[in-house]
Amino acid sequence: MSTEVGSPVAGLATALSEVPDPVFSQAMVGPGVAVQPSAGRADAVAPVAGTIATLHPHAFVVASPGGAAVLVHLGIDTVKLKGEGFELHVAKGDVVEAGQRIVTWDPSEVESHGYASICPVIALDIAPEALVDVREDGQVVTGDTLFTVDA
Numbered sequence: 001m002s003t004e005v006g007s008p009v010a011g012l013a014t015a016l017s018e019v020p021d022p023v024f025s026q027a028m029v030g031p032g033v034a035v036q037p038s039a040g041r042a043d044a045v046a047p048v049a050g051t052i053a054t055l056h057p058h059a060f061v062v063a064s065p066g067g068a069a070v071l072v073h074l075g076i077d078t079v080k081l082k083g084e085g086f087e088l089h090v091a092k093g094d095v096v097e098a099g100q101r102i103v104t105w106d107p108s109e110v111e112s113h114g115y116a117s118i119c120p121v122i123a124l125d126i127a128p129e130a131l132v133d134v135r136e137d138g139q140v141v142t143g144d145t146l147f148t149v150d151a
Helices: 107-112
Strands: 002-006 011-015 032-037 042-045 050-056 059-063 069-073 101-105 119-124 145-150
Touching: 032 145, 050 069, 101 107, 119 145
Parallel strands: none
Antiparallel strands: 002 145, 011 032, 032 119, 042 101, 050 059, 059 069, 069 119
16 A cells, blocks of 8 residues: 655755754664755645644644654754644544644754754655655655555
8 A cells, every 4th residue: 555645845855865963964863854945934744644643832743543643843853842833733543634734833943943944754564675756855845755665
């Protein structure tokens, strides 16, 4: 079963290796793509339909019915902001549609605190070979397919 994973934010799609954090850039968490978000306050949306399995102000995981779980991390080291500047719109356990608003945040504000605003979008517990049609360059709008999990 294939699961298309959409971009949670608008911006510039880039290779995971460009993320300034070895845990993500070396795909220790899992394979995926990063998006350098456009500046200004915006919504981060669910990349797939499913259930909110993990929820923090700066990161969330959506587990799709097809088995793919996708982590969206809003910026790097943003856990240190302790939720400041992030507004949650769902709760853990909620069932969401792809494209549904999960968090409102401001990448420019994250950068003003000295953190990178790049957003890793990671397929958890998936072999890198299971990702197909990976998009690692070019502008994306919210919802554009970043990759497909072929599980």
